[in-house]
Amino acid sequence: MRIAPLALAGIAVLAVPAIAQRALPTASVKVDPAVAKARDAALKDDVAWDIVEGLTTEVGQRLAATEAEARARAWAVVKLKALGFKNVHIETYTMPVWVRGVETAEIVGPYPQKLTLAALGRSGATPPEGITAPVVYFPTFNDLLAAPDGSLTGKIAFVSNQMKATQDGSGYGAFGAARFIGANVAAKKGAAAILIRSIGSDKGRWPHTGGTNFAPGVTPIPAAALSVADAEQLERIFKRTDKVSIKLVLTPKTLPDAESGNVVAEVPGTDPNAGVIVVGGHLDSWDLGTGAIDDGAGVAITTAAAKRLLDGPRPRRTIRVVWFGAEEPGGFGGQAYAKAHATEKFAMAAESDFGADNIWRFSVNFPDSAKAVGDRLGAALGPLGIVRSREKAGDGTDVGPLFALGTSAVDLNQSGLRYFDWHHTPEDTLDKIDLDQLRQNVAAWTAMLWVVANAPEDWDKVTPKGS
Known part of the structure; x- marks a missing residue:
């Protein structure tokens, strides 16, 4: 919806x-x-x-x-x-x-552990063996927008803006841009992939999927939503160090x-x-x-x-x-x-x-x-x-x-x-x-x-x- x-x-x-x-x-x-x-x-x-x-x-x-x-x-x-x-x-x-394919992610350093995520609709794919790359943390979508062109080359962007529940659903429009167009923005800045905090108001470990969009001429990059709990875990790690690497495997297909x-x-x-x-x-x-x-x-x-x-x-x-x-x-x-x-x-x-x-x-x-x-x-x-x-x-x-x-x-x-x-x-x-x-x-x-x-x-x- x-x-x-x-x-x-x-x-x-x-x-x-x-x-x-x-x-x-x-x-x-x-x-x-x-x-x-x-x-x-x-x-x-x-x-x-x-x-x-x-x-x-x-x-x-x-x-x-x-x-x-x-x-x-x-x-x-x-x-x-x-x-x-x-x-x-x-x-x-x-x-x-x-259609969806294999979806796995794990932090390889500094604190190795698995993450729960789901690919976003129209996401690009990693090679079958996946990619391993350093992660750049953006607390909000606006922080990603402000990143210099080319600054994400070879890196995985992580956007963790937090949606709040509202009776009228306006939080979805306010925070959903990270999912709607975040992958397109990251791709244009050279990112190898993007992870976002799920656009949801829960605190659990179920990721929220949904479509993302790429402008004509922009090659789709792998894009996935972390569960809210895993995004918060990644935030805590970034409070300790900015040297975080993730191995990501996403193999969706466009038929x-x-x-x-x-x-x-x-x-x-x-x-x-x-x-x-x-x-x-x-x-x-x-x-x-x-x-x-x-x-x-x-x-x-x-x-x-x-x-x-x-x-x-x-x-x-x-x-x-x-x-x-x-x-x-x-x-x-x-x-x-x-x-x-x-x-x-x-x-x-x-x-x-x-x-x-x-x-x-x-x-x-x-x-x-x-x-x-x-x-x-x-x-x-x-x-x-x-x-x-x-x-x-x-x-x-x-x-x-x-x-x-x-x-x-x-x-x-x-x-x-x-x-x-x-x-x-x-x-x-x-x-x-x-x-x-x-x-x-x-x-x-x-x-x-x-x-x-x-x-x-x-x-x-x-x-x-x-x-």
């Missing part, structure tokens, strides 16, 4: 906490009794759990464009048809394939292009001119865990909510559920979907890709002609403990390309206080999902879909967030 850095609220208010400044008071709006009934019934939902339990048990990890992701697509088609969705099909595309795809299903609407609503999450996962919170929960939540409208009454707008493929290696599924459907009329898009903990905040991006839709959402979501944000909606890797086309947006923000303890680790497993919190998500999505899908207003395109 990807979290965009959050914008600041525009106007400061004296003596009001910053988090309250970002909450927008909800207008006085009466909740449609049908919406309230559907929302409250969803608090006992079992469909979402059934989906994520089945996907993680019967398929497991789902690395993009591999045989495992193909099995997941086949599984999804069977499940969506069994649930009664219409027009269930797969839309395929091709993409590069990156020829292969097939990935999006799984699509619909709740048909009554008004074909009112625009389509696109919701979903991503079907692929990294390969260390079983992809329960990232993002089996997301496809389960959005599908379970859409199922509640599928069971009637029929909504005005068609709701299209998309289980996007290949989000983790670069959002290939979202890009392919937007390209294939660019001429369609979309009323709104939203995705769930932040685990399964309680939704605490929502935001919208509708034009003025649909302002009342946001007000009705505030009234419907308030009883679930969800506040309205002043910020403009429009986050999400998979639906981002639709937002770029001017599609209206709703963001339903889940709590990130636990998410980055397990994100992209072997600990991303079903036991991390709390059933009551999962159901609260389904209830929120059910209310949101009911309000937006049946809104009597019609609206045009909007200016995307950040434009």
Whole structure:
């Protein structure tokens, strides 16, 4: 998953906490009794759990464009048809394939010991026998940026900025640059490899993987994330000496292009001119865990909510559920979907890709002609403990390309206080999902879909967030 850095609220208010400044008071709006009934019934939902339990048990990890992701697509088609969705099909595309290899590291001096790590997606490879090189320690990513060009030639860079858990997930955007582009920066400065402290809020010995990016013309170097515990161990060693050498073996491969795809299903609407609503999450996962919170929960939540409208009454707008493929290696599924459907009329898009903990905040991006839709959402979501944000909606890797086309947006923000303890680790497993919190998500999505899908207003395109 990807979290965009959050914008600041525009106007400061004296003596009001910053988090309250970002909450927008909800207008006085009466909740449609049908919406309230559907929302409250969803608090006992079992469909979402059934989906994520089945996907993680019967398929497991789902690395993009591999045989495992193909099995997941086949599984999804069977499940969506069994649930009664219409027009269930797969839309395929091709993409590069990156697969993991051998991953070992050990300090060879001054205090010999093994380290726990995981290669980052798109990492380059060492020779099969590995490399042994001196390590240069950078406490923060900015310290790496400040290193002189050529100063890392023949050396391994080690960046150890520490991420903190936040409810809004903003720590990921703030500290994630070490993973997103750290390898590219180190490569341009001559580094033989790079190690980073895992971008996570845990204290354990499970490394957090995730993608890294190299600019055109930059040869990928070996890149890996140390577990938080091992990064802290390496920090302690550097407090004693700056003469540290590591032997590193990373043998990932980039294979020829292969097939990935999006799984699509619909709740048909009554008004074909009112625009389509696109919701979903991503079907692929990294390969260390079983992809329960990232993002089996997301496809389960959005599908379970859409199922509640599928069971009637029929909504005005068609709701299209998309289980996007290949989000983790670069959002290939979202890009392919937007390209294939660019001429369609979309009323709104939203995705769930932040685990399964309680939704605490929502935001919208509708034009003025649909302002009342946001007000009705505030009234419907308030009883679930969800506040309205002043910020403009429009986050999400998979639906981002639709937002770029001017599609209206709703963001339903889940709590990130636990998410980055397990994100992209072997600990991303079903036991991390709390059933009551999962159901609260389904209830929120059910209310949101009911309000937006049946809104009597019609609206045009909007200016995307950040434009």
